[in-house]
Amino acid sequence: MAERGFEISRLPGFATVAVAAFVILYLPIVTLVVFSFNDSNSVATWGGLSLHWYADAWDNADVKAATMRSLIIGVSAAFLSTILATLAALGTTRRREFRGQTFIYVMINQPLMVPEIVTAVALLIFFGIIKVATGYQGLGYLIAAHTAFCIPFAYLPIRARLESMDLALETAAADLYASPWQTFRRVTLPLLAPGIMAGAMLAFVISLDDVVITEFVKSGGQDTLPTYMLGQLRRAFTPEVNAISTMLLGVTVVLLTAFFLLTRNKD
Amino acid sequence: MSPAEENAVRSSARNGWLLSAPALIVLALAASGPLLIVVWYSFLTANDTGGIIREFSLEGWKGIFLTYDIFEEKYALADAHLTIFWRSVWLSLTTTLLAFAIGFPTAWFIATRPAQQRAMWLFLITIPFWTNLLIRTFAINEVIRNEGILNTVLLMLGVIDAPLQINYTEGAVLIGMTYVYLPLMVLPLYATIERFDMRLLEAAYDLYASRWTTLRRVILPIVKPGIIAGSILVFVPSLGAYVTPRILGGGKKMMIGNFIELQFLQGKNWPLGAALSVLLLLIVMAALLVYVRVANRDRSQGHG
Numbered sequence A: 001m002a003e004r005g006f007e008i009s010r011l012p013g014f015a016t017v018a019v020a021a022f023v024i025l026y027l028p029i030v031t032l033v034v035f036s037f038n039d040s041n042s043v044a045t046w047g048g049l050s051l052h053w054y055a056d057a058w059d060n061a062d063v064k065a066a067t068m069r070s071l072i073i074g075v076s077a078a079f080l081s082t083i084l085a086t087l088a089a090l091g092t093t094r095r096r097e098f099r100g101q102t103f104i105y106v107m108i109n110q111p112l113m114v115p116e117i118v119t120a121v122a123l124l125i126f127f128g129i130i131k132v133a134t135g136y137q138g139l140g141y142l143i144a145a146h147t148a149f150c151i152p153f154a155y156l157p158i159r160a161r162l163e164s165m166d167l168a169l170e171t172a173a174a175d176l177y178a179s180p181w182q183t184f185r186r187v188t189l190p191l192l193a194p195g196i197m198a199g200a201m202l203a204f205v206i207s208l209d210d211v212v213i214t215e216f217v218k219s220g221g222q223d224t225l226p227t228y229m230l231g232q233l234r235r236a237f238t239p240e241v242n243a244i245s246t247m248l249l250g251v252t253v254v255l256l257t258a259f260f261l262l263t264r265n266k267d
Numbered sequence B: 001m002s003p004a005e006e007n008a009v010r011s012s013a014r015n016g017w018l019l020s021a022p023a024l025i026v027l028a029l030a031a032s033g034p035l036l037i038v039v040w041y042s043f044l045t046a047n048d049t050g051g052i053i054r055e056f057s058l059e060g061w062k063g064i065f066l067t068y069d070i071f072e073e074k075y076a077l078a079d080a081h082l083t084i085f086w087r088s089v090w091l092s093l094t095t096t097l098l099a100f101a102i103g104f105p106t107a108w109f110i111a112t113r114p115a116q117q118r119a120m121w122l123f124l125i126t127i128p129f130w131t132n133l134l135i136r137t138f139a140i141n142e143v144i145r146n147e148g149i150l151n152t153v154l155l156m157l158g159v160i161d162a163p164l165q166i167n168y169t170e171g172a173v174l175i176g177m178t179y180v181y182l183p184l185m186v187l188p189l190y191a192t193i194e195r196f197d198m199r200l201l202e203a204a205y206d207l208y209a210s211r212w213t214t215l216r217r218v219i220l221p222i223v224k225p226g227i228i229a230g231s232i233l234v235f236v237p238s239l240g241a242y243v244t245p246r247i248l249g250g251g252k253k254m255m256i257g258n259f260i261e262l263q264f265l266q267g268k269n270w271p272l273g274a275a276l277s278v279l280l281l282l283i284v285m286a287a288l289l290v291y292v293r294v295a296n297r298d299r300s301q302g303h304g
Helices: A002-008 A014-036 A052-059 A061-092 A101-113 A116-134 A140-164 A167-175 A180-209 A212-217 A225-232 A239-264 B003-041 B059-065 B079-111 B115-130 B133-144 B149-157 B170-194 B199-206 B211-222 B224-239 B243-249 B256-265 B270-300
Strands: B044-047 B051-056 B066-069 B074-077
Touching (some): A014 A239, A014 B115, A061 A101, A061 A140, A116 A140, A140 A212, A167 A180, B059 B066, B059 B270, B079 B256, B115 B170, B133 B170, B211 B224, B224 B270, B256 B270
Antiparallel strands (some): B066 B074
């Protein structure tokens, strides 16, 4: 039966297009990774295996500073947005539908709907006014902006986890005279932990990758890794950018794999 | 409802709001609220030094379609702007079509794999989906640029004598956007095809429908919600694209996103840039509204 269903769902040419699509998706990325280990200066000719470009990137003070900045912003934004998203998810799930709940959903998902360039322009103007008024020029603006657009990404896995959780366990804890706080601390939170971890990782990846909003919000000398790379493109292209891309790619793949393992695990 | 129950409902709603409040405040300050300032700025006067004067003016909005000729002292249609809008719209539409043409067979292929294999194929689509857009644009740039892999291979094989100039053309932007947004088409399509009842195909073939008729009359109508979702997910970011046209199109083949940037970061005309941003936002909202309406209608008709 399964064999026949499989046969019948075959459409001519579809498998070919699909395999071609996977090749097209991965070929450029693989090329970029391979050529980041190329000894030659040219991006098209192979000059032997070398870590030359990684050494260059490592010795580059600008790259180091940009990496630090990306990490500070990413960790802060992931931490803050995950706390905010956890509270919001607890507020919007597992209770009787209340007035304004749709409004809350729309607000939380708003960063997914508004084009990034529009948010970037809005923050450029708004933070510009605040910068003039307060004189503060620090990383706070970037952290605030990243925290805001990371909220929906942290919210979704946490909410999914909450919705799939068994309410009976919490009821049982309450029946055994646990206070609401004890129930939350000892039952809800441990059960929710994989969702929270997944949300935090997704938020971190999203913050680490952002180009457009960062490009508009940053003050002078506040390049993150992606805006540094974008700036490099104006000058001569070197495989150093490939090396940085490969490292970023590695971080993303590791975090995503962890994310999938966390969300797949339905204990 | 008893008074006690009513109280419980009310306190539950209050807790819902209180728990959501911190997130809402941050979003209002660093995402939604500032959008209102953009609307306000679109009605102000441009300053020659690249800022604004707080005086009401419609010049920003007029500037979208018209340019003021200081010698003739009258308005003329801004051809350069219209070219950019037209390019943005047709490139986004073509990107959506191409992504569908490649994405539909891909999603069908994944959905018809044996269950154990599906997760693996899906993961292969998800990795590029979450990978930095900038890195993926760099990657495709490595392939299509003059000294890139494609030209090197074609030159070596003797297919061409001189490198093909792909970069800095509309074709390059089209290739780049299709490449980076393809996963956004595949994922929603997969989600609907996965729920498709394959017995319907059996029924269609039993009734002597050809494969083509089955595709057109049975499969496509049923997976329509997925097609619409995928199309919106590709069309919306394409229309507001900034990174991909900047890298692959250069300064010559600008799209709306780059045009907006030009007004702000190069400090040319803030009210015009603000008006363009509001216009882009309105178009995207209209597209999303169409999506919500179609999705609701399909749900009420009991599809899916």
